[in-house]
Amino acid sequence: MTRARLETFADGVFAIAATLLIIDVGVPSQLDEPLTTALLHLWPQYFAYVVSFATIGVMWVNHHRVMRQLERVDEPFVFLNIGLLLCIAFVPFPTRLLAEFVRTDDGNAAAVLYGITMTATAVFFGSVWLYAAYGGRLLHPDADPKMVSGITRSYAPGVPIYATAMLVGFVSAEASALLYGLIILFYMVSSAAFGSDQE
Amino acid sequence: MTRARLETFADGVFAIAATLLIIDVGVPSQLDEPLTTALLHLWPQYFAYVVSFATIGVMWVNHHRVMRQLERVDEPFVFLNIGLLLCIAFVPFPTRLLAEFVRTDDGNAAAVLYGITMTATAVFFGSVWLYAAYGGRLLHPDADPKMVSGITRSYAPGVPIYATAMLVGFVSAEASALLYGLIILFYMVSSAAFGSDQE
Amino acid sequence: MTRARLETFADGVFAIAATLLIIDVGVPSQLDEPLTTALLHLWPQYFAYVVSFATIGVMWVNHHRVMRQLERVDEPFVFLNIGLLLCIAFVPFPTRLLAEFVRTDDGNAAAVLYGITMTATAVFFGSVWLYAAYGGRLLHPDADPKMVSGITRSYAPGVPIYATAMLVGFVSAEASALLYGLIILFYMVSSAAFGSDQE
Amino acid sequence: MTRARLETFADGVFAIAATLLIIDVGVPSQLDEPLTTALLHLWPQYFAYVVSFATIGVMWVNHHRVMRQLERVDEPFVFLNIGLLLCIAFVPFPTRLLAEFVRTDDGNAAAVLYGITMTATAVFFGSVWLYAAYGGRLLHPDADPKMVSGITRSYAPGVPIYATAMLVGFVSAEASALLYGLIILFYMVSSAAFGSDQE
Secondary structure, eight states, rough: HHHHHHHHHHHHHHHHHHHHHHGGGOOOOSSSHHHHHHHHHHHHHHHHHHHHHHHHHHHHHHHHHHHHBBBBOHHHHHHHHHHHHHHHHHTTHHHHHHHHHTSSTTHHHHHHHHHHHHHHHHHHHHHHHIIIIISSSBBBOOOOHHHHHHHHHTTTTTHHHHHHHHHHHOOOOHHHHHHHHHHHHHHHHHHHHHHHOOO | OHHHHHHHHHHHHHHHHHGGGGOOOOOOSSSSSHHHHHHHHHHHHHHHHHHHHHHHHHHHHHHHHHHBBBBOOOOHHHHHHHHHHHHHTTHHHHHHHHHHHSSSSSHHHHHHHHHHHHHHHHHHHHHHHHHHIIIIIOOOOOOOOHHHHHHHHHHHTTTHHOOOOOOOOHHHHHHHHHHHHHHHHHHEEEEEEHHHHOO | OOHHHHHHHHHHHHHHHHHHGGGOOOOOOSSSHHHHHHHHHTHHHHHHHHHHHHHHHHHHHHHHHHHHHHHHHHHHHHHHHHHHHHHHHHHHHHHHHHHHHHSSTTHHHHEEEEEEHHHHHHHHHHHHHHHHIIIIIEEEEOOHHHHHHHHHHHHHHHHHHHHHHHHHHHHHHHHHHHHHHHHHHHHHHHHHHHHHHOO | OHHHHHHHHHHHHHHHHHHHHHGGGGSHHHHHSSSHHHHHHHHHHHHHHHHHHHHHHHHHHHHHHHHTTTTTOOHHHHHHHHHHHHHHHTTHHHHHHHHHHHHHHTTHHHHHHHHHHHHHHHHHHHHHHIIIIIIIIBOOOOOOHHHHHHHHHTTTTTHHHHHHOOOOOHHHHHHOOOOOOHHHHHHHHHHHHHHHHHH
């Protein structure tokens, strides 16, 4: 397996998962209110679409940051990536549920499932990176140690942050959803700062 | 992030968003008229499919024109692109609504939403270009200044044109839809002329 | 626009259109017969899936054969390609209708629409090639004239063949569907022979 | 046809088929139980999603292993690949049926169809490899004979293993589904071992 072909496959899954999100945005086929009203009531769907699209986008950016440090890939690394992509491709399902149920009594279950998905994704992301950097010795020989430990540090909070937002979902679906949005906003801002620092 | 991987991801989203449009073209599962009649009544769906596919195609061509001028990309540029792709991937939703509602009382809401999506896309497109050319200094050192100001000029009318067609949607959904078609026809003709001039 | 990026976008549309075909294969959600029986009754769907997948596959092979002869691409060529891809991405819709209606009174409409789609695709395919080879002078300077006229000859029958199968659809949907299958079988056999001759 | 463009197309179909699997995971639109309960009852869907995603992932890894041995591709090889991709793109359909029916009286039909699909895929996979290695003489002149016969040996059990799991489906859908999961787990473990041995 070459790095290039893994990137093609991964880019495909990231792009498809993000673009499929729109399939689930929709108005009921039997409208019992004007379309304008129906569209305004859809705001949880727009919110979920934007948050999940941005989340997948940020993960794609981070995936590239990992890949760029590698000299080679091996089979265990590829299978960890398939696990990561399996989580990414799963995102449209909890997104759909969160959009549909966030304002109902079933919102907690949807918010928690969304959080479980994100936490699992973060676990796989961490595993992919830790295996590449430490377990599998896949890094470029001249990879900057400060860069490597910087990436390790920047991925460390992913799991506890998403696990916390997931736990909040047991209490309030709306608060949990808001947290998912804030997390990704924070990632985009800090990633832009981190990235422009490096390139 | 390299230019090449951003292009792969962007090409993926453009291609998927365009190809997903066909999912929403369909006849009712309970036909109460001959299929021939039903297929002839579908013309708003064919129109919306062609206009949105061509619009995404033209945007893809323009995205490439932008990318070709760049020496490098940075993280803010990548995030602006994710915003742009988020709008592109959203297009199937207003397309579906416009096709379904254009000839009903709810047509105005659909036409306006389509216009809002296109205007937002144009805003992001302009931002992507202005950041690349002026804010982020990402251009090739030897990029032709005439070419650069030519692109800036050619993108300038995007936002006001789509905003106007959107406003027309408040008055007449059909007129607004027709405008969306004419705009993209005009872009294709002028782009072909502009492009063959340059290459 | 470079040849490489046009190929990436085109490959994406070909691959997505082919893979989306499976979405439309399905059993009714309310089964009133054993699943085994329902699956056996689905054979028009399997047939339509295989024929359309193979058709898109053959067109992708031929698209590559065209692209390989080119030294460069220009904007009119790109827009002709967008027209071609618009037809390719449309294929899942008539495929779905043909599979659903071929054995009903509405079969003729479905078979004719399938034929119209294929004929339009063949028209665009011919236009793409004729523009590349003769109108736009995009060929490699050292392209083999025998190869060029061989491709021209091999694409010439596409439009009349599909137009004939479409006209048959007015009389018999089943005969028309059978012809679509035979056409693509013939193309695969002759393409394999032609291709191994050349490479 | 070049190896590179066949890989792009194949990677696209693998990535899309895998990512489309999530479309079929869903809760009924009319929930008559709490969402939490509904989500827990969905475990056959999660199982089917994970097994099919991993299966497509492993096949993608193996496809790359085949391609890496090749010096060139020819048209018969490309058409065998289209047949293989046709099977891969079909996987979402039996996956959906297996997830929906595994615990009902119709489970046997679903498990058998899943097995037929996997067996056909294994037949095409074997044909692709045997043609490349022996029939079409497409290998690199310096391909390691031990590697070549190693791949031949490792693909040999695919058809009988999947055919056996398919036959088990006539007796017990659950046992058959469990076998599909175990097969892919075994492939991942042995592939990781085989792969790290080679690279």
